[in-house]
Amino acid sequence: MARFIVRRLIASIFLLIVVSAVVFLLFYVFPSADPAQLRAGRQANADQIQAIRESLGLDKSVIAQFWIYIKGVFTPLDLPGTDSHGPLYFGHSYQSNADVKDVIFSDLPATVMLVVGAVIVWMGVAIPTGIISAVRRRSFLDRATMITTLIFISAPVFWLGLVFLYLFADDVGLIPIFPGIGSYGAADTFAGKVGAMILPWLVLGLATAAIYARYLRSQMLDVMEEDYIRTAYAKGLPDKRVIMKHTLRSAITPIVTLLGLDVAVLLAGNAILTETVFNIPGVGAETFNAIKRSDLPMIQGITLFGAFFIVTLNLVVDIAYAYLDPRVRYD
Amino acid sequence: MSAAEENAAILEVADMRVWYGTRGDPVRAVDGVSFSIGAGETLGLVGESGCGKSTLGRGTLGLLPPMASVSGSVRYDGRELVGMDPKELRDMRGPELGLIFQEPMTRLDPLQTIEKHFRETLRTHEPDLDDDEVRRRSLEALAGMGIPPTRFKQYPHEFSGGMRQRIMIALALVLNPKVLIADEPTTALDVIVEAQILGILADLRRNFDTAVLLITHNLGIVAEACDRVAVMYAGEIVEQGDAREVFAEPAHPYTRELLRATISLETTGLNYIDGAPPSLIDPPPACRFHPRCPNAMAVCAELAPEETTGGGGQRVRCWLNGPEERIPEGGREPLEREEIAAAEEA
Helix, strand or coil: CCCHHHHHHHHHHHHHHHHHHHHHHHHHHCCCCCHHHHCCCCCCHHHHHHHHHHHCCCCCCCCHHHHHHHHHHCCCCCCCCCCCECCCCCCCCCCCCCEEHHHHHHHHHHHHHHHHHHHHHHHHHHHHHHHHHHHCCCCCCHHHHHHHHHHHHCHHHHHHHHHHHHEEEECCCCHHHHHHHHHHHCCCCHHHHHHHHHHHHHHHHHHHHHHHHHHHHHHHHHCCCCHHHHHHHHHHCCCHHHHHHHHHHHHHHHHHHHHHHHHHHHHHHHHHHHHHCCCCCCCCHHHHHHHHCCHHHHHHHHHHHHHHHHHHHHHHHHHHHHCCCCCCCCC | CHHHHHHHHHECCCCCCECCCCCCEEEEEEEEEEEEECCCCCCEEEECCCCCHHHHHHCCCCCCCEEEEEEEEEEECCCCCCCCCHHHHHHEEEECCECCCCCCHCCCCCCCHHHHHHHHHHHHHHCCCCHHHHHHHHHHHHHHCCCCHHCCCHHHCCCCHHHHHHHHHHHHCCCCCEEEEEEECCCCCCCCHHHHHHHHHHHHHHHHHHEEEEEEECCHHHHHCCCCCEEEEEEEEEEEEEHHHHHHCCCHHHHHHHCEEECCCCCCCCCCCCCCCCCCCCCCCCCCCCCCCCCCEEEHCCCCCCEECCCCCEEEECCCCCCCCHHHCCCCCCCCHHHHHHHHCC
């Protein structure tokens, strides 16, 4: 197992270098606004723009820029002309001059809070719903649940967010019970931030729960057809034990994979829609701004963080698998 | 059936029907089957694939999928199982009624060790057992199947198919069921393991007086291991009686053809029965075997045969065996070929 983990970690570093290269390439190959010009503003003359370009290092070749970037992130070398040093130096924003790492770390708490709460909501809703639907297959309850989940899956998250705000936000809602747009940024206590997160948690959590509930249901139905489930009944085990100990245990494994990937992708900025609707200053919102401003270091930094989350959580999922399924061994 | 046999019967199935609901007409997998097994007796149930053998075995224990419906009567030790409270029936599965399935590879939960399988089984039916006792009894049952105690904590995938089947049997036997239904317990295994398992089943009825329903399509196994045999065709039992007598003097053409199709060292050519087993949704009218029967008579396509006693004392449903007075005039004429072809088409 230890060897497997070390091997995977080494592979991950190469993967992250490749991801950086691809982002660099995309940034230069596809048309985007000139960062130096954006930074200089409208009144600047050519000399000023050129000076900015040089100070940002944009006058160097793409290869040289990429090399400097990789050195900063992956090697402990000091970089000439900057006051920040590697390793894990992701550069400064072209537009605000802020250290990319600091920006991401300041955005991360809001996103982590959003994702963790949403995961609790969606797993808490999806697991019981999936089990009940599978066990009471074709019952009224099952059909009602499956139709409801279909609605939640079909509805875009931003629309769902707006509907929830319209219904429940304390400023504009019909039933004003939960804090609405922008309340996260306005809250200065932890309790206040938790309150502000209730609606985003519900929206992101329920939208995802719908997918998980359906997936778990179909997994459960598959496992229920397995021979060893019939063996369990033939042994005279109570239904509850067959369902919880034998069926659910098998059916939950693929859900773990899905969960690992979803959490990684959400932390990497995929919560952008929820964050935008509720005006939560998280990684998703930062991504949006960075793309708008041609801010390559920010885009690079966020992408690398995202890739890092995905790689890490995949590894965690693979390790978890070895515990969930004794047939899986890594040697 | 003799009076003594009837008295000793521990499992009595009468006019049992199992129909599976489908989008169209129901599948009549088991259609009016009656048999009984006495304590310490082994009844072999033979027939082609898809004739309803496994359904019959599972239906006896009430282990059918939700879309199946059962009617008739299954009496175990004087208690009616059909329509019994599910919880009561569940408690009987294991200590009273054991079941061994075919396909040993997939019958054990891949995520649980052998130890957990046994502990779960024993604790469910005897909640007061302490850990030592659970261990002692499990290892004893496994030792009886030749599985060493060193492998107690391993997972199913660490065992071969033959070992898994023996573990399955140990798991069924650890509770000492009075009736054991073995559904093709040796089908997926090689002949050496097959011989071992048949030996184990024989010990079982000698030592514990267990009644065994052995479901198989292998007539050799029946001849070797069974006291009595029931031959099933298209959801019905067409002939049943003492195994030796039925094999020596088969009264039903289907049994005869089945025996002829058996391969042995003396076999010089392959015998097979023309056609395929009929659809159980819309089985042929009257005698279900008549479209494939080499001896079919006019009456066979008209009237369902009645149960009569054959030359070996077996019970048989075939007009060849009478009753003579019930065959209408001209009914003994051979069935015309065109009719056979048409019926086969259907």
